[in-house]
């Protein structure tokens with residue numbers, strides 16, 4: 484197994500990846516709050532999670548991965564009251580849309596997607612443990628975390644916590660705290676008709692930070708290998724997760740490796756609705772952009788660099804994908820292929836090694852796609868001069884299958900020959916005309932003729948469809 488190095492935001496350096504169990508690598512990623520369409524910046528973070536997953540799989544690991552769904556929160560409550568629907572009715576629509584969008588971007592399904600609303604008992608357990616450690620206080624029906632009593636606070640974000648007292652406001656909730664730095668664990672209801680749980684800490688609902696600590700505990704019962712999220716979650720969200728879990732379980736390890744994905748800029752500016760540079764995935768698809776190009780664009784920039792997104796850059800990605808696809812299509816034409824065939828020691832070995840080395844080096848996807856273009860240049864020149872044997876072609880095919888384990892966008896269907904297609908279509912038309920004039924003998928002859936060409940006809944209500952055997 485290749486040595487894998489990943490950048491740890493906690494120690495600020497690349498570290499050799501050593502999961503507790505290589506056959507069940509425990510990864511937790513902060514997921515969406517489900518109240519509207521996710522924007523393209525959110526998808527950068529989800530694609531990053533997918534790149535991490537697919538890379539580790541290519542490198543030989545098996546995964547046990549989780550992304551939480553925040554399905555209770557201020558905006559969710561306000562919107563569901565406004566629309567006169569229950570929180571569940573409101574969020575189920577957005578959860579469905581979220582998963583549809585993931586599928587559109589070929590983001591692989593994870594093993595677990597826990598919902599905050601299903602994890603309240605685990606949150607209560609966590610508050611109990613924090614109470615035992617003298618880390619909470621109750622005020623006006625809400626429960627708060629007392630940061631002054633957790634000495635390690637600030638280790639992940641390296642912030643000056645003494646400076647925080649007089650510093651800028653960093654929590655936007657409207658609750659009263661003893662100390663500006665403290666954060667809410669359990670919120671008492673504030674609005675008429677607001678959803679709440681009846682608990683030993685009173686009526687209320689979870690604070691956002693509490694959810695993630697509780698869900699990690701719920702899914703894994705102990706610590707995890709990797710925790711991921713967008714860089715904007717590093718502080719205070721992830722710092723608060725550490726305060727909660729390490730505060731509640733001071734003798735257990737929590738997270739081995741913290742990984743954060745950088746911001747996405749649009750035309751070199753922060754994305755915002757007022758600047759008119761705010762895009763959801765669906766906005767872009769409605770404008771005619773191919774989701775494959777959007778996926779490629781988001782994955783081909785290294786996750787620790789700021790990605791400058793523009794409509795022009797999607798066009799460039801479209802071109803880049805078709806370069807790879809065109810070469811693959813030429814390879815597919817060269818052989819009666821078997822997608823399950825593997826040829827580990829062929830012509831592509833050295834190039835695939837370069838590709839793997841790049842992703843094993845802190846998921847360097849920009850370098851990894853670079854190795855693909857280097858190789859397809861050579862493949863194309865070999866194809867041009869008919870210098871490839873059948874074994875070479877089979878080896879190349881296995882190369883494309885492997886790199887598609889990361890890219891997820893290549894098409895392995897054999898391309899259709901247009902001239903042949905028109906010949907088939909004219910035969911089908913002739914057969915239809917024969918059926919109309921009740922010349923069934925001729926219709927059957929044409930069907931047999933097509934069958935010999937490897938074409939199957941299917942009569943349907945919308946006309947005759949055909950496919951290759």
Ligand SMILES: [Zn+2]
Nearest residue numbers: 513514695720
């Ligand atoms: Zn989280």
